[in-house]
Amino acid sequence: MNDVFDHRQVRRAFSRAAGSYSAAAELQREIESRLFESLDYLGDTVPADILDLGSGPGTGALELRRRWPKARVLAIDLALPMLRQLSPKRGWNPLQRPIDRVCADARALPLADESIDLIFSNLCLQWVEDLDALFAGFRRVLRPGGLLLVSTFGPDTLHELRAAFAEADEAAHVSPFATIAEFGDALMRAGFRDPVLDRDVDVHRHRDMAGLMRGLRQLGATNALSSRRRALTGRGRFAAAEAAYGQWRDGDGLLPATWEIITAMAWAPAHGQPIREGGEDVARFPASGIPVRRRRG
Template sequence: MSPMFDSRQIRRAFGRAARSYAGAADLQREVEDWLLESLMYLDDTVPATVVDLGSGPGRAAAAMQARWPKARVLALDLALPMLRQALPRRGWLGGLGRQRAVLPVCADAAALPLADGSVDVLFTSLCLQWVEDLPAALAGFRRVLRPGGLLLCSTFGHDTLHELRQAFAQADQAPHVSPFATIAQFGDALMQAGFRDPVIDRELMRRDYPDLAALMRELRALGATNALATRRRTLTGRARFARAAAAYEPLRGPGGRLPASWEVITAMAWAPDPGAPIRERGAEIASFPADRIPLRRRR
């Protein structure tokens, strides 16, 4: 089966956006703050190992390192320039006083280079929309989480940028906007991966822009360019862009600005005890410590 995304294009786009991302990511910071507030559910628990997956400039990783100075906090991102941009942050490199340093790791969310059961908190904000196989990615999250470990995640949902999708659909047969999972698909993937007590929320946010060009500039600054494997490999061209802008124009609101919708799905769930099954390729697979296997000895 042909891949949905071009992973090299995703890496390149976010690498190019490393310097501009922080200045354009108002919505991303707001969603990230929602997840950081959810850490209160850990009460006074101090995790040993925390992962910020899709860390970007490392803002959340630095915040969690400050919250838990003695924890080992890993910042994982697919784009190496993003991690390099994050390194000067407070709490990175040498750490401060008794605070440990955030550890940068260049890695893919779909293939985590982490040992089974090695993570207490896995935090990932607005990264999963770039993962092609969501159930497989969540199964990987469960693999690396310790039993009872906390998963905090957010992603963009199905209604995200529906205005932009429809405008370009009228201007070009080639797709310009990625498909996003529905909240039902996201919940099903969590359950399929075996997470327990999931809590899922949905928020529909809206941002307004003076014109289509302003929206496209912001998306490029965020690294959110077209990375579909079936995308047109040549430039969109002035004529196609003009047709898309004309198709978008009827949506202009009373204030004279164009709307763009962002459906944000947030979820909190817990890794199950050993032995709970996980579905992979239609089969249920369970794993548990070898010392829990009962032995019958011959007499």
């Protein structure tokens, strides 16, 4: 099966955007703050090991360390230049552990089984096409009862830009995004319990399409589809897309850009809870939990 995304291009785009990301990431910071509000569901529980997945320049990792100074906070990102924006001792004090940084792919987490209490991921998962495999990896590294707290984009995201380019070019320019139902179903198939999903829609406005595209490049959110046109978008195609986008211009002369935001919270299953895999129910138990009967000599 061919990948929807060219993951080497995803890495390159976010590596190039490392220096400009923080200044351009207004929406990302807003969504991140909403995720932090959901951490109240942990109550008095203090996670010992925390993963900030797709950490970018590390604003989430820093906040997680501020909340739980004695926890081990691990920041993982696909783009090494993003991780370099986060000094491991930034905001450090003697009561806090430094943040560990690892350059790795969310699809193959280099972590031991049941080694994490909380996975926090803000706007990273939309770059992964196989949600079943992704969530199976999350389930593997989470301890039973561990919390998964994530956000992603839904299919209404940038629908104006998608439609405008569709009138000008046969090649795709905007990524496909999973629906909230598809996201929730994948969580259930992976065995996560008590999932709670929310959907919000934000609309940002821009003077012109060029300004919107420039902002997307600053965030690393460029076209990384495997089926994308490898050559630059010509002036003719861009002008045609820009003209088509004009049908959405509002009374103030601004162009809307819609962002559909899906947030999800779910809990890792206990040992022995059946999980649907390959059409069968599979239950797993730790080897240490299997009683051993010794024969008497």
